[in-house]
Amino acid sequence: MLNVGKIEEGFVLDHIKAGKAMKIYHYLGLDKMDCPVAIIKNARSDVMGKKDILKVECDINTLNMDILAFVDRNITINVIKNGEIVEKRHVSLPKEIRGIIKCQNPRCISNTDTNLPHIFYLADEKKEIYRCRYCDERYEENDAEEII
Amino acid sequence: MAKRDLITPQDFTVEEIDHLFTLADDIRKDRSRYAHACAGKKMATCFFEPSTRTRLSHETAMLNLGGSVMGFPDGGVTSATKGETVADTARVISCFADIMVIRHPREGAAMVAAHYASIPVINAGDGGHQHPTQTLTDLYTIRTLQGHLDNFTIGLCGDLKFGRTVHSLINALVRYPNVHFIFISPPELRVPDYITEMLNDMGIPYEEHIRLEDAISRLDILYMTRIQKERFFNEDDYVRLKNFYILDAEKMKMAKESCYVLHPLPRVNEIATEVDDDPRAAYFRQVQFGVYMRMALVLTLLNIHVPTEQ
Ligand SMILES: [Zn+2]
Numbered sequence: 001m002l003n004v005g006k007i008e009e010g011f012v013l014d015h016i017k018a019g020k021a022m023k024i025y026h027y028l029g030l031d032k033m034d035c036p037v038a039i040i041k042n043a044r045s046d047v048m049g050k051k052d053i054l055k056v057e058c059d060i061n062t063l064n065m066d067i068l069a070f071v072d073r074n075i076t077i078n079v080i081k082n083g084e085i086v087e088k089r090h091v092s093l094p095k096e097i098r099g100i101i102k103c104q105n106p107r108c109i110s111n112t113d114t115n116l117p118h119i120f121y122l123a124d125e126k127k128e129i130y131r132c133r134y135c136d137e138r139y140e141e142n143d144a145e146e147i148i
Numbered sequence: 149m150a151k152r153d154l155i156t157p158q159d160f161t162v163e164e165i166d167h168l169f170t171l172a173d174d175i176r177k178d179r180s181r182y183a184h185a186c187a188g189k190k191m192a193t194c195f196f197e198p199s200t201r202t203r204l205s206h207e208t209a210m211l212n213l214g215g216s217v218m219g220f221p222d223g224g225v226t227s228a229t230k231g232e233t234v235a236d237t238a239r240v241i242s243c244f245a246d247i248m249v250i251r252h253p254r255e256g257a258a259m260v261a262a263h264y265a266s267i268p269v270i271n272a273g274d275g276g277h278q279h280p281t282q283t284l285t286d287l288y289t290i291r292t293l294q295g296h297l298d299n300f301t302i303g304l305c306g307d308l309k310f311g312r313t314v315h316s317l318i319n320a321l322v323r324y325p326n327v328h329f330i331f332i333s334p335p336e337l338r339v340p341d342y343i344t345e346m347l348n349d350m351g352i353p354y355e356e357h358i359r360l361e362d363a364i365s366r367l368d369i370l371y372m373t374r375i376q377k378e379r380f381f382n383e384d385d386y387v388r389l390k391n392f393y394i395l396d397a398e399k400m401k402m403a404k405e406s407c408y409v410l411h412p413l414p415r416v417n418e419i420a421t422e423v424d425d426d427p428r429a430a431y432f433r434q435v436q437f438g439v440y441m442r443m444a445l446v447l448t449l450l451n452i453h454v455p456t457e458q
Contacts, residue, residue, distance in 0.1 A: 069278060107275045109254040113233040134256025135277055 010035075010057040013079040018042050021052035022069055024045070027067045027100060030056065063072075066094035071129070095122050097130060105137035152449050153262040153269040157283040157320045165192035169288050172437075172444035176292075176369055179212060185447060185454050187213030192245035194237065194261075195272070196223030196252040201413065202272050202281070204251045205435070209442035218245070223252075224284055240263035247450060250274075268449035276312050279447065283316040284440035290369055290438055291449040293408045293430055298324045303363050305332040306418060307395050308339040313412045314373055324351055331365045334389045336381055359392045365402045370395070370417055372411045372431075396420040403428065410434055 005049060021039050030037050033057035045051040060079055067074050069091035079087040097120040102111045110116050110132065119133035129138040153159065156319070159169065163287040173368065175182050193203050193211040207217040218378050232240075234252065238261040241248050245287055250261045251272040258278070279283030291297050301319065304314050308331055318339075321327045329347065331354060333340050340358060357363045374392050380386040395409065400423055411419060411431040423429050 033408075094290050105255060107259050109234060109252075109256040112254055113235065113260065115233065116235070128397070132256070133276075134259055137255075 006038075006083055007055055007057045007080055008083050009059070010055070010059045012080060013056075014051070014076045014078060015045070015048065015056040015074050015076075016052035016054065017074070018048070018074045020028055024068065024071055024075075025121050027071065028056075028063050028065070030054075032040050033058065050106045058108055061138060065091065067097065069093045070097060070100075071097065073128075093125060093128065096120065101130075101139060103132040103135060105132065105136055108132060108135040108137060110134050113125060118137055149451070150156060151266070151268050151453075153271075153281050154284075154445060154449065155259050155262055155271045156278045157280040159280070159323070160284075162323050165284070168441070168444050168448055169291055170289055171447065172372045172440040173292070175443050176440045181299065182213055182447075182454055184214040185452055186210060186213035186450065189213075189246040189450060189452075190244070191215055191217045191219075191247050191249060191446070192241045193219035193221075193235055193249045193272075194344070195219065195221050195252070196250070196254075196257070196288040197271060197377040199251055201435075202251065205438050206270070206272060206281075206442055208439050209446055210247075212349040212391040212439065213446060213449070215246075217251075217334060234260045235264040237261070237403060238263075242319070247446060250395075268314075270449070271443065276310075279312060279441065280418065281314060281438070281442060282313055283320050285312075285434060285441050286317050286371070286410060286412070287320055289410060289434045289437045290408075293433075294368060294406070296322070297327075299326045300368040301330060301366055302369040302371060303330040303332055303360075303367040303370045304339075304373070305360055305395075306375040307337045308373075308377055311336040315340070315343060315373070317371065321347070322350060326442065330367065331356045331393055332358070332360050332363055333391070334358065334380065334385065334392075336378055336385070337375065351436040358389075360395065360399060360453040361392070361402065364399055364407075365404070367403060367407050369452075370403065370407055370409045372409060372415070374414075374416055374418055395423055397422045397426070398405070400404060400426055400428065
């Protein structure tokens with residue numbers, strides 16, 4: 001495996017579906033932070049074939065990790081302290097997603113009154129369905145345009 | 149106390165709807181006792197697209213309660229709101245009126261208005277999304293005609309795919325026990341899958357039919373809707389199927405003595421005028437019930453209590 005060096009304090013996001021790392025990088029707002037970040041694309045994985053990995057050297061508690069499960073439920077979070085993994089976390093779907101995805105319904109008020117916050121709520125946890133808070137339109141990833 | 153709005157029919161619990169309808173019954177019994185209940189109160193009807201019937205129903209309700217009304221009938225002809233966001237309009241109207249009724253072509257607009265207004269907001273239709281006062285009118289009509297909202301069979305006939313009114317009514321009725329649904333529509337205009345999935349998930353029985361004749365004899369309520377020619381895939385299908393969805397005196401002979409016919413209006417030709425004199429034709433009474441229900445709604449949202457007579 002490619003070696004980008006160990007981190008002392010921070011977290012590693014593992015088992016990211018290959019190709020999704022950059023998306024998560026933006027969703028977490030890491031582009032706006034000055035902490036060291038390593039983005040590993042297409043790492044070999046016995047289970048997944050290939051996967052992405054993100055290594056971030058900053059306090060995990062300063063970031064809102066809710067969005068991770070929305071991108072990919074299989075992501076695992078390894079929390080690192082003093083160079084050791086001290087905790088493994090699994091992610092769960094956020095009840096609400098704010099300011100990250102946009103409603104695709106052309107008749108939705110959020111697309112004309114553009115100063116409104118874009119809000120989606122978890123309508124069905126089992127089926128992983130999110131709906132627009134304003135018009136109840138279902139969010140479909142494929143044709144979606146993102147805010148960030 | 150936090151202000152209340154009506155944005156979707158689900159904003160009110162079954163118990164709250166029951167209270168609302170009991171109040172509407174009381175108003176219907178003796179309207180004069182409520183004639184000044186809203187004296188000094190103002191309703192703003194903000195219609196960003198025209199819907200004369202809906203607007204007049206709300207304004208009649210307010211006038212019957214002794215309140216006054218103001219507003220605009222069509223967003224296209226008024227410059228007052230051009231370029232202004234719904235949020236700003238809601239804040240401005242809050243300075244003028246005590247209650248706001250909004251109709252807007254954008255889905256979710258009423259929710260935004262309710263969020264930014266400091267006064268109660270009634271959604272009078274937001275695009276193809278919600279039209280809760282129509283749904284409450286339908287429920288109140290059914291309750292008044294047959295005395296209850298549970299244990300009955302309702303047939304919904306016509307365009308069940310695009311009809312917002314129908315979807316909203318189904319969503320409201322699943323909250324009552326033992327309602328049996330019969331959907332009557334051409335195959336291309338059948339109820340969306342999310343509705344049948346919901347009914348399956350909830351274990352609520354339903355049937356689907358193509359011809360009204362095949363179901364009409366079992367109905368307690370027949371809810372008719374308009375069916376537009378453009379919704380059909382081709383002209384041949386339209387010609388072949390259209391008569392299945394036109395209610396006439398002949399078909400009414402097959403219906404129960406106690407089967408009431410509802411329609412959200414306006415009708416085009418889906419109910420023949422010969423049916424109008426049938427005592428079971430309830431679509432014009434439905435309009436009147438809508439006024440009583442809206443009177444009760446205005447009183448409830450404004451938190452005005454008129455002592456009930458003993
Ligand atoms: Zn939307």
